[in-house]
Amino acid sequence: MYQAVSDAAIALFLEKGFEKVPVAEVAAAADISKPTLFRYFPAKEDLVLHRFADHVDEAARVVTERPAKRSPLDALQCHFLDGLERRDPVTGLCDNAHVLAFHRLLYGTPSLVARLYAYQERSERALGKALGETVGEPLGETLGEPLGETPPDGQALAARLAAGQIIAVQRILALENWHRIDAGESAEAVWPDAVVAANRAFGQLRSGLARYA
Known part of the structure; x- marks a missing residue:
């Protein structure tokens, strides 16, 4: 229904x-x-x-179901790169005519864009919870802070902050891809740059904001 x-x-x-x-x-x-x-x-x-309902807890599922010994950030990066390879519409790298029409409807309607942020906030909460449950695993190493050395309240906040940054990175990468597709480029032409941008973005997540400190 x-x-x-x-x-x-x-x-x-x-x-x-x-x-x-x-x-x-x-x-x-x-x-x-x-x-x-x-x-x-x-x-x-x-x-x-x-159409985004199934994706609300996608990042959280990637973290929860990742292979043993793979860090959350590594799992999320691999998942995003796989999405680019498959031309998953969620990555913005899809030039299917129906997908393009849907994205133009979405991003061209202010009330839909505002509602989309509510869905992304739910994604952040789900991912933050999943990251918080990985304390004691390789999470701190990949996100730049040894979470095991901070009190529980600090760990929860760190997980929520990390989730917000990760979801924001994925959103910005998808938007950049979509803008190029919407301007007339093919997914095949954009794909190499999209991969480079994704790897660079996840690298920045690992290194933090030292460049701007």
Whole structure:
């Protein structure tokens, strides 16, 4: 039901524009009542952002399910690079016409961009929790601080700060890729630079902000 209603809504939004389609029209297209629609989607924006629902805890899952002896940051970097290789739309490196149309709808609608930040905040919280559970593993080494030497409250804050930085890096990398694709470059042409940028960004996560200190 979630997928069917979301797909119906996105089709209407792409055809007419997000602001020009009332929720009642979406409900009619999905053959459900308006109150039923709101039981599934609390806000109109969620009809579009449902496509990101499965990705909200993706970074946290990568950390939790990573191979033994692989650090959280290494696992996240490998996952992002794999996404670039697969042209995963979440990395911004996808020139499929349908994906491009969806991204133009998303980034061209201020209320959708604002709602997207709420989804990213949930990703940060989930990742922060996953990172916090890795205390005693190689986390501190890869993020630049031996967390085992700090009190529990400090460890929790460090994990939340790290999660915020990681999610921000992934968001900025994806946006940079998408801007180039939207300007007319192919995913194949952008891919080498996207890999270099991702490796550089994750390297900066490891080294911290010494350059700007």
